[in-house]
Amino acid sequence: MKYTAFLIKYAEIAIKGKNRGLFEDALIRQIRLALKRGEGEFEVSKASGRVYIECLTDYDLEETVENLRHVFGITGICPVVHVEDEGFDRLSEQVIAYLDEVYPDKQKSFKVHARRARKNYPLDSQEINMELGGRILDRFPQMRVDVHEPEILLNVEIRERIYIYSEIIPGPGGMPVGTNGKGMLLLSGGIDSPVAGYMIGKRGVKLDAVYFHAPPYTSERAKQKVVDLAKQIALYTGPIYLHVINFTDIQLAIYERCPKDELTIIMRRYMMRIAEDLAKQSGCLGLITGESIGQVASQTMQSLAATNEVCTMPVYRPLIGFDKQEIIRISEKIGTYETSILPYEDCCTIFVAKHPVTKPNVNEIRRSEKRLMQDKKAEGPAQGDTGKNIDMLYREAMESDELIVVG
Numbered sequence: 001m002k003y004t005a006f007l008i009k010y011a012e013i014a015i016k017g018k019n020r021g022l023f024e025d026a027l028i029r030q031i032r033l034a035l036k037r038g039e040g041e042f043e044v045s046k047a048s049g050r051v052y053i054e055c056l057t058d059y060d061l062e063e064t065v066e067n068l069r070h071v072f073g074i075t076g077i078c079p080v081v082h083v084e085d086e087g088f089d090r091l092s093e094q095v096i097a098y099l100d101e102v103y104p105d106k107q108k109s110f111k112v113h114a115r116r117a118r119k120n121y122p123l124d125s126q127e128i129n130m131e132l133g134g135r136i137l138d139r140f141p142q143m144r145v146d147v148h149e150p151e152i153l154l155n156v157e158i159r160e161r162i163y164i165y166s167e168i169i170p171g172p173g174g175m176p177v178g179t180n181g182k183g184m185l186l187l188s189g190g191i192d193s194p195v196a197g198y199m200i201g202k203r204g205v206k207l208d209a210v211y212f213h214a215p216p217y218t219s220e221r222a223k224q225k226v227v228d229l230a231k232q233i234a235l236y237t238g239p240i241y242l243h244v245i246n247f248t249d250i251q252l253a254i255y256e257r258c259p260k261d262e263l264t265i266i267m268r269r270y271m272m273r274i275a276e277d278l279a280k281q282s283g284c285l286g287l288i289t290g291e292s293i294g295q296v297a298s299q300t301m302q303s304l305a306a307t308n309e310v311c312t313m314p315v316y317r318p319l320i321g322f323d324k325q326e327i328i329r330i331s332e333k334i335g336t337y338e339t340s341i342l343p344y345e346d347c348c349t350i351f352v353a354k355h356p357v358t359k360p361n362v363n364e365i366r367r368s369e370k371r372l373m374q375d376k377k378a379e380g381p382a383q384g385d386t387g388k389n390i391d392m393l394y395r396e397a398m399e400s401d402e403l404i405v406v407g
C-alpha cells in the first residue's frame with residue numbers, strides 16, 4: 001500500500017490545557033528531527049488538534065515508521081491513504097481496494113467511522129457509515145460488522161481530500177522531549193544508566209550527559225562505547241551534549257589517601273559534585289543516575305544517602321525500584337543492551353575494593369575526604385598519585401572537559 005501521509009496520535013499532551021500548543025510544537029520539532037534520519041521529504045503540520053505528516057516524495061515505509069517509533073509523545077502512528085473526491089462510487093471502490101490490500105485475510109470484523117469535516121459533502125457521516133459498510137459487505141461477504149469491538153476500525157475523513165486509515169502502529173508514549181526542561185545524565189558504559197536516560201527522556205526531559213573517563217585505566221574503546229550508547233539514546237531524545245571528564249588523578253588520589261573500603265563512595269561523591277557543577281553551567285535542573293536500591297554496595301540506602309549528601313540539585317533515579325532483570329528487558333527493547341555488555345572496563349571496576357562498606361557513615365566519609373584536601377607534594381607522589389590537593393585536582397578535572405555532540 002502506498003501511504004501518502006501519517007496521522008499522529010498523542011495522549012498525555014492533549015490534557016495539558018493551554019500548554020497544548022507548546023507540546024504540539026515540541027512534538028512536531030522532534031518528529032522533524034526523527035524524519036531527517038531517513039530518506040524522503042515530509043511536511044509536518046498541526047491542524048484541528050492533530051499532527052499530520054504528509055509524504056512529499058518517495059520514502060521507505062519501514063524506516064520512516066521506525067524513526068517515528070522513537071519520538072516520545074507519540075502513542076500511535078496511523079498510515080493514511082489520501083484520495084481525491086471524485087464522487088461516492090469512486091470512494092467506495094477506493095475503500096474496497098484499500099481493505100483488500102491491507103487485510104489479505106478477510107475473516108475480520110469491521111466498523112466504518114466516517115467524519116465529515118467538509119460540510120458540503122452530499123452524504124452525512126451516518127449515511128457514509130451505512131452505505132460504505134453495505135458495499136464492503138457486498139464485496140467481502142466473509143467480513144462482518146461489529147460496532148462495539150471491531151477488529152478493523154476503518155476511518156474515512158472527508159476533508160478537501162479524503163483520508164482513509166485503519167492501522168495504528170504503537171508509538172513509545174511519554175511526552176515530547178523539550179517540554180520538561182533539561183537534566184544531566186551520569187552515563188557510564190553499563191546497562192543501567194542508558195536505561196535511566198531513556199526513562200527520564202520519555203518524560204519530556206532533554207538530556208546532557210557526563211562520562212568520567214580514567215585513562216589509561218579505561219581505554220579509548222570504553223569511551224567510544226559510551227559515545228555509542230549516547231548515540232542510541234539520542235535516537236529517542238535528539239542531540240546530546242556529552243561531557244567527557246578526565247577523572248584519573250582524582251581517582252588515584254582517593255585510592256592512595258582514603259580507606260580502601262570507602263573508595264567507591266568517595267569516588268561517587270566526586271562524580272556527583274562534578275556532574276552538578278556541569279549541570280549548573282548548562283542550565284540542567286537535575287542529575288540522573290542508573291542507581292537502584294541494593295544493587296551493589298554503593299547503592300544501599302546508606303550509600304545512596306552518603307552519595308546524595310553532596311548534591312544540592314534533585315537527583316533523579318528512575319530505576320530505583322527495579323530489578324536487574326527488568327532493567328535488562330528495557331535495555332534490550334531500546335537497543336542499548338548489546339553495546340552495554342561489551343566487556344570494556346569502566347573506571348569503577350578497576351578501583352573497587354574487595355570489601356566495600358555497605359553502611360557508610362557520612363561523618364567518617366567526610367573525615368576521609370579531608371585527607372584529600374592537603375597538598376601531599378612534600379611527601380612525594382605515590383603510585384601515580386600527583387600529591388596535589390583535591391581543589392586543584394577538581395579544577396583540572398573540570399578543565400579537562402571534552403564536549404562531544406552526539407545525535
Ligand code: ATP
Nearest residue numbers: 186187188190191192193210211212289290291348
Ligand atoms: P551502570 O550500569 O549504569 O554503569 P552500575 O550498576 O554499574 O550502573 P555503578 O557503577 O555503581 O552502577 O554506578 C551507579 C551510577 O553512577 C550509574 O548508573 C551512572 O549513572 C553513574 N556512573 C557510574 N560510573 C560512571 C562513569 N564512569 N561516568 C559517568 N557516570 C557514572
Ligand code: MG
Nearest residue numbers: 188190346348
Ligand atoms: Mg557501572
